[in-house]
Amino acid sequence: MILEAARAAFAEKGYGATGVRDIVRRTDLAPGTFYNYFPDKEAIFLALVEESIGSIRVRLRSARQEAGSLEEFVCGAYHAYFTGVAEDPAMFELLRRNAGTVRTMLDDPLLAAGVDELLEDLNAAIARGDLPPLDARYMARAMAGVGLEVGMEMLERRPPDVDGAARFACDLFLGGIERMGSR
Numbered sequence: 001m002i003l004e005a006a007r008a009a010f011a012e013k014g015y016g017a018t019g020v021r022d023i024v025r026r027t028d029l030a031p032g033t034f035y036n037y038f039p040d041k042e043a044i045f046l047a048l049v050e051e052s053i054g055s056i057r058v059r060l061r062s063a064r065q066e067a068g069s070l071e072e073f074v075c076g077a078y079h080a081y082f083t084g085v086a087e088d089p090a091m092f093e094l095l096r097r098n099a100g101t102v103r104t105m106l107d108d109p110l111l112a113a114g115v116d117e118l119l120e121d122l123n124a125a126i127a128r129g130d131l132p133p134l135d136a137r138y139m140a141r142a143m144a145g146v147g148l149e150v151g152m153e154m155l156e157r158r159p160p161d162v163d164g165a166a167r168f169a170c171d172l173f174l175g176g177i178e179r180m181g182s183r
Contacts, residue, residue, distance in 0.1 A: 001027055002037060003051065006044045011094040015045060015101040045101070052091040056084035057114045064121045070130055070177065073121075075170035078147065079162065082169075085151045086160040096155045099148075115144045132181030143173060 005026035009018045020041055024031050038044040059080040067073035119140040125131040146169050154165040 002029065002034065003044070003048060006041075007048055007090060007094055010045060010048070011090065011097060015041075015098040045098075048091070048094065052088055052095075053114060056081060057117060059084055060114070061117055061121070064118075064125075070125075071170070071174060073125060073130065074143075074173050074177070075166060078169040079166040081147050082151060082154060082160075082162045082165045085154065086162050089155075089160075093155070096152055099152050115140050118143060131177065134177070134180045143169075146172065 002023065006018075006023045008026060009022045013022060018041060020034055021031065023041070023044065024034050038047070060077050063076040063080040064073055067076055119136055122131065122136040122139055126133060126136060150165050150169050154160045154162070
């Protein structure tokens with residue numbers, strides 16, 4: 001109940017304009033009860049983001065680990081990510097409206113876990129010879145950043161163009177990886 005109230009408040013007013021009172025007003029809870037669950041609005045915002053991103057992270061990991069080629073590794077993961085974004089429009093409307101806040105929170109351990117998983121998968125792909133030797137840390141950050149930014153742009157389009165977003169990100173990285181492998 002409190003997470004749903006927070007999701008609605010953040011989506012409607014934005015992170016900066018939403019206070020704990022705005023969230024509590026949307027529930028049957030007494031004002032002080034909020035603090036039994038969350039220390040502040042940042043904590044509940046992160047809980048909302050983690051709840052949504054957690055299911056997408058499972059999809060991403062599966063797509064990367066089941067990939068039989070470099071193209072499937074990159075494109076399959078991007079397609080899984082953008083599909084997840086499009087399938088949860090309420091959450092991603094919240095993310096779109098609060099993109100600046102999300103960007104500043106990318107180093108939070110909850111959000112960084114997805115980048116860490118990507119880094120592990122990139123390092124494993126390099127070790128297997130599926131990817132050329134490259135700076136996996138740069139690549140993980142770049143891939144996550146493109147996913148976030150292209151995802152935000154995709155949500156601006158009506159209807160969201162999952163295939164177009166995935167193809168763009170896929171082609172961007174496959175071209176870059178090809179160039180890195182030819183050095």
